[in-house]
Amino acid sequence: MAEPVVRPAGVGDIEPVADLLHRLMNPKIAPERWRRVLDDPWRPAELERGWLVEDTGRIVGFMATIYSRRATRLGPRLFCDLGAWYLERAYRGTGIGEALLRAGMERADTTYVTLTARRATGRRIRALGFQVLDEQREVFSPRSPRRVAPLRLLSDPALLDADARQRLSDHEGLGLRSAVVAAADEAAAALVLLHVKRKGEDVLHHDLLHCGDAAMLANHAQALADLLVEEGVLAVDRRFLPSSGAGGRPEPIPLARWFRAANGVEARDVDLLYNETLLLDLKLP
Structure with missing residues (x-):
């Protein structure tokens, strides 16, 4: 029996992932709003639209990676907002969720930010080199x-x-x-x-x-x-x-903001633009 695989999301995955997130993660968010997460206007064309877990052709998990190339005091820098993370219950505790998390933050040239991580997620990403951006x-x-x-x-x-x-x-x-x-x-x-x-x-x-x-x-x-x-x-x-x-x-701040810096970026360089919360029209914690 084939094992589930982690792979980058492409344009053909937009609809099934939006449906998955609407049905199983947050039905209050309409599919058309979820689509923005995979089809955001800031993503450089060569980068993925997120990472997903696929089992025999069926998408069972997803992690949003929302990229933006921003002007900073250091010159242009690449940032990634880590957004929605979902894995069907049957696959939790198998190690595939950890593989999904790591796949979404593997670029050495990118400053990663997450503004909505739950406390348990914060403990996990601290072990992956993240630090508190602000609390x-x-x-x-x-x-x-x-x-x-x-x-x-x-x-x-x-x-x-x-x-x-x-x-x-x-x-x-x-x-x-x-x-x-x-x-x-x-x-x-x-x-x-x-x-x-x-x-x-x-x-x-x-x-x-x-x-x-x-x-x-x-x-x-x-x-x-x-x-x-x-x-x-x-x-x-x-x-x-x-x-x-x-x-x-x-x-x-109810949920601490986290980041992992690259290429000389410091906390003062990280604002609250270019993120999933804005795409979904939600409240910042």
Whole structure:
């Protein structure tokens, strides 16, 4: 009897994998949304659409690998968001799940990130070289009266540099809120991208996914909340803020974010763009 095999997913696997994930992993997510995970707009053409487990022609497991080539302070770098991981119950505990996990993170030139790993998964990937990216954030409520200085809101995306315009284009249609912001004493415009969802006790969270000016964010996070948040809070991962804090309310992230860096990438280089949560229109933990 043939053993199950782990292999890369191709274009012909999109429909059966989307059906598998819809039926057995999360029926609340429609198949057309699951398809985005295998057919995302950021994947370099030469890379796989995920990894799957196949047994005598039937797909019984899948792991999402969502690639993106991003501009960083170091130059272009390849990233991979590790997303949905599912294996039919009959195959669990056989070792094939471990093989699936390892297959999805074998590239030495890639920084791997996962934003939704359960605690048990975190323990497993720590053994594979991952470390915590962040497990704390600060939340900022708008002040009354608001004090936005020295920040100013600009109206023209053409003021952004080419890398920022590419990020904006890459996430078009995913429901993110974008803003072009500059410090009053600087000419350079920075792109800010927010993911706005109600969480917890019906509080509208503006999760900061990306800010193109790291110093502006670190020094003026509260002013940014005053500038951009009409209702709710601005939530910023701690790695983007001073180690002593930025004046917001500390809050644990329900599921730690993890990463395994490559080619000189550091935690500060890893934002919250280009990931499965955005493709599926879910809430970030």
